[in-house]
Amino acid sequence: MRNISLLFRSVVKSLILVSVLSMAAVSARAQDVKEGASLFKQKCTSCHAIDKDLVGPALKDISKRHEEEWLIKWIRNSQALVAAGDEQAVALFEGHNRVVMTPFPDLSDDNIKNILAYIDDASSAPAAGSNQAEGGNAAAQSDDVSNFMLFGLIAVIVIAFIVIVVLNRVIRTLERIILNKKVLIEEEEEEEEKGKDYLGTIKRLAKNKKLVFFFVLGLVVFLGSAGWKTLWNVGVHQGYKPVQPIKFSHQLHAGVNQIECQYCHSGAFKSKNASIPSANVCMNCHKYVTASEKYNGETSPEIQKIYNALDWDGQQYGPNQRPIQWVRIHNLPDFAYFNHSQHVSVAGIECQRCHGPIETMEEVYQYSPLTMKWCVNCHRETEVNHKDNAYYDQLIAAHEKLKEGDKITAASLGGLECGKCHY
Ligand code: HEC
Numbered sequence: 240m241r242n243i244s245l246l247f248r249s250v251v252k253s254l255i256l257v258s259v260l261s262m263a264a265v266s267a268r269a270q271d272v273k274e275g276a277s278l279f280k281q282k283c284t285s286c287h288a289i290d291k292d293l294v295g296p297a298l299k300d301i302s303k304r305h306e307e308e309w310l311i312k313w314i315r316n317s318q319a320l321v322a323a324g325d326e327q328a329v330a331l332f333e334g335h336n337r338v339v340m341t342p343f344p345d346l347s348d349d350n351i352k353n354i355l356a357y358i359d360d361a362s363s364a365p366a367a368g369s370n371q372a373e374g375g376n377a378a379a380q381s382d383d384v385s386n387f388m389l390f391g392l393i394a395v396i397v398i399a400f401i402v403i404v405v406l407n408r409v410i411r412t413l414e415r416i417i418l419n420k421k422v423l424i425e426e427e428e429e430e431e432e433k434g435k436d437y438l439g440t441i442k443r444l445a446k447n448k449k450l451v452f453f454f455v456l457g458l459v460v461f462l463g464s465a466g467w468k469t470l471w472n473v474g475v476h477q478g479y480k481p482v483q484p485i486k487f488s489h490q491l492h493a494g495v496n497q498i499e500c501q502y503c504h505s506g507a508f509k510s511k512n513a514s515i516p517s518a519n520v521c522m523n524c525h526k527y528v529t530a531s532e533k534y535n536g537e538t539s540p541e542i543q544k545i546y547n548a549l550d551w552d553g554q555q556y557g558p559n560q561r562p563i564q565w566v567r568i569h570n571l572p573d574f575a576y577f578n579h580s581q582h583v584s585v586a587g588i589e590c591q592r593c594h595g596p597i598e599t600m601e602e603v604y605q606y607s608p609l610t611m612k613w614c615v616n617c618h619r620e621t622e623v624n625h626k627d628n629a630y631y632d633q634l635i636a637a638h639e640k641l642k643e644g645d646k647i648t649a650a651s652l653g654g655l656e657c658g659k660c661h662y
C-alpha cells in the first residue's frame with residue numbers, strides 16, 4: 240500500500256513540474272513573438288502586410304522562401320546585399336521596380352529573429368478577412384498571447400485529470416490484488432457489473448481527495464484568469480468598427496489615391512482635435528468624380544449620399560443641407576486630456592503608430608487600446624525630440640537660471656502658453 244501511494248505522489252510531483260515547465264516555455268516563446276509583433280508594427284507595416292502586397296511583397300511564409308542568415312542581412316541593409324551582387328537580392332530589387340527598402344541598421348540579430356518569429360506565427364494563423372488580416376492580427380496580438388496561455392493551462396489541467404483517473408484505476412486494481420480477498424473481489428465485481436451506473440462512479444470519484452483538489456484548482460485557475468481578463472477589458476474598445484453612413488474607404492483615398500491625411504484631418508497637426516472633414520471637402524473632388532463607370536453611367540449610390548447631404552442637384556446646393564452622421568470610433572473619457580498637435584507636430588509621431596495602417600483599411604477600426612497603460616507605456620519609451628523647439632529652449636534657459644541662483648517666473652516654464660490653461 241505504502242509503495243503505491245509513494246509512486247502516486249512522485250507521479251503527481253513530476254506532473255506538476257512538467258506543467259510549470261511547459262507554461263514557462265509557452266510564455267518565453269510568446270514574449271519573442273510579442274516583441275516581434277511590436278517591431279513589425281512600428282517598422283514594417285508602412286510597406287508590408289502578411290498576406291497581401293503593399294509597397295513591398297506579402298511576407299507570408301518568408302522563412303520558407305529564404306535562409307534566416309540571408310533574411311537578417313537583407314532586413315538590416317538590403318541595398319548592401321544588392322550592391323554586393325547577391326543574386327536573390329538583385330532579382331528581388333529588379334522585380335519590384337527598384338523600390339528601395341529602408342535599411343534598419345539599429346535592429347539586432349535577436350530583434351530580427353523575433354520579427355521573423357512573429358511573421359511565421361502570423362503566417363500559420365488562418366487568414367482573417369483580407370485587408371484586416373494584418374492590422375487585425377497585430378491588434379489582437381496581446382489577446383492571442385493570453386488566450387494561448389489560457390488554453391495551454393486548460394490542456395495541462397485536463398491531462399492531469401485524465402492521468403489521475405487512470406492512476407486511480409490502476410491503484411484500485413493493485414489494491415485488490417494485494418488484498419486478495421476473494422469474496423470481496425467477487426462482491427465488487429458483481430456490484431460493478433450490475434451497477435455500471437454513473438452515479439456510483441461519480442460518488443467514488445468525489446471521495447478521492449486528490450482528484451477533488453485538482454478539480455477545484457482547475458476551476459479556480461480558469462475562473463480567475465477569465466475574470467481577470469474580463470475586468471481588464473471593461474471599457475476597452477480595441478477593434479471597434481461601427482458601420483458608417485457612407486462606405487468611405489481610407490484604403491482607396493489615403494492608400495490608392497495617396498491623399499495626405501492632412502488634406503482631411505488638418506486639425507491633427509495644429510490643434511487638440513484631429514477633426515472629421517465636412518462634406519464640402521469631399522466635394523472638391525466629388526463634384527466631378529462620380530465613379531459612374533462602375534455603375535453603368537449612373538452616379539455611385541455612395542457618392543449620391545454626399546450629394547443628398549448637401550442637397551446638391553448637380554448644378555447648385557439646395558437649402559436642405561445636413562451634416563453626414565459619421566459614427567465616432569475613438570473616444571477617450573472626458574477626464575483624460577489628449578492633444579493631437581502635441582503628439583503629431585511637436586513629438587513627430589506618425590498617425591500610424593497610434594491608429595495603425597489606416598491607409599490599408601477599407602473601414603476604420605480602433606487599432607490601439609486607448610487605455611491609460613497604453614499612453615503611459617509610450618511615454619516611458621519614447622524619447623522627446625527637443626531640437627529646434629522654443630518650448631524646450633525656454634525650459635533649458637530656465638534651468639540654467641536656476642543653477643545660477645536666479646529667480647524664475649511661471650512664465651519661463653511655459654505658463655503663458657494658451658494650451659496650458661485652455662482646451
Ligand atoms: C519603405 C518601404 C519598406 C519598409 C519600411 C520595409 N520594407 Fe521590406 N521590402 C520593401 C520592398 C519594396 C521590397 C521588395 C524588394 C526591393 O524592392 O528592394 C521588400 C522586400 C522585403 C523582403 C523580401 C521579400 C521576398 O518576397 O523575398 C523581406 C523579408 C522584407 N522586405 C522584410 C522587411 C521587414 C522585416 C521590414 C521591417 C523591419 C521591412 N521589410 C520594412 C519595402 C519595405
Ligand code: HEC
Pocket residue numbers: 483487489492493498499500501502503504515516565566567568569570590591594597598602603
Ligand atoms: C479624403 C478624406 C480623408 C483622408 C485623406 C483621410 N481621412 Fe481619415 N477620415 C475621413 C472621414 C470622412 C472619416 C470618418 C469616417 C470613417 O470613420 O471612416 C475619417 C476617420 C478617420 C479616423 C477615425 C476617427 C474616429 O471616428 O475616431 C482616423 C483615426 C483617421 N480617419 C485617420 C486618418 C489617417 C491616419 C489618414 C492618413 C493616412 C486619413 N485618416 C486620411 C476622411 C479622410
Ligand code: HEC
Pocket residue numbers: 485486487488491492496498503516517518520521522523524525528529530531533539540541542545
Ligand atoms: C482628393 C480627391 C478626393 C476627395 C477629397 C474625396 N474623394 Fe472620394 N474618391 C476619390 C476618387 C479618385 C475615388 C475613386 C473613384 C472611382 O473609383 O472611379 C473616390 C471614391 C469614393 C467612393 C467610392 C465610390 C464607389 O462607389 O466606388 C466614396 C464612397 C467616396 N469616394 C466618398 C468620399 C467622401 C465621403 C469624401 C469626403 C470625406 C471623399 N470621398 C473625398 C477622390 C476623392
Ligand code: HEC
Pocket residue numbers: 500501504507508511512513514515569570571572577579582583588589590591592593594609
Ligand atoms: C499619440 C497617439 C496618436 C497619434 C500620433 C495620432 N492620434 Fe488620432 N487619436 C488618438 C487618440 C487617443 C484619439 C481619441 C481622442 C479623444 O477621444 O479625445 C484620436 C482620435 C482621432 C480622430 C477622431 C476625431 C478627433 O478629432 O479626435 C481622428 C480623425 C484622428 N485621431 C486622426 C489622426 C491623424 C490624421 C493623425 C496623424 C496626423 C493622428 N490621429 C495621430 C491618438 C493619436
Ligand code: HEC
Pocket residue numbers: 571575576577578581582585586588592593609610613614615617618621622623624
Ligand atoms: C506613440 C507614443 C505616445 C502615445 C501612445 C501617447 N503619447 Fe503622449 N506624448 C508622447 C510624447 C513623445 C510626448 C512629448 C511631446 C513633447 O515634446 O511635448 C507626449 C506628451 C504628452 C503630454 C504633455 C506632457 C507635458 O509634460 O507637457 C500629454 C498631456 C500627453 N502626451 C497625453 C497623452 C495621452 C492622454 C495619451 C493616451 C491617450 C498619450 N499621450 C499617448 C508620446 C505618446
Ligand code: HEC
Pocket residue numbers: 654655656657658659660661
Ligand atoms: C494662466 C492661464 C491662462 C493662459 C496662459 C491663457 N489664458 Fe485665456 N483665460 C484664462 C482664464 C482663467 C479665462 C477665463 C476668465 C475670464 O473669462 O475672464 C480666460 C479667458 C480667455 C478668453 C475669453 C473667453 C470668453 O469666453 O470670454 C479668451 C479668448 C482667451 N482666454 C484666449 C487666450 C489665448 C489666445 C491665450 C494664449 C495667448 C490664453 N488665453 C492664455 C486663463 C489663461
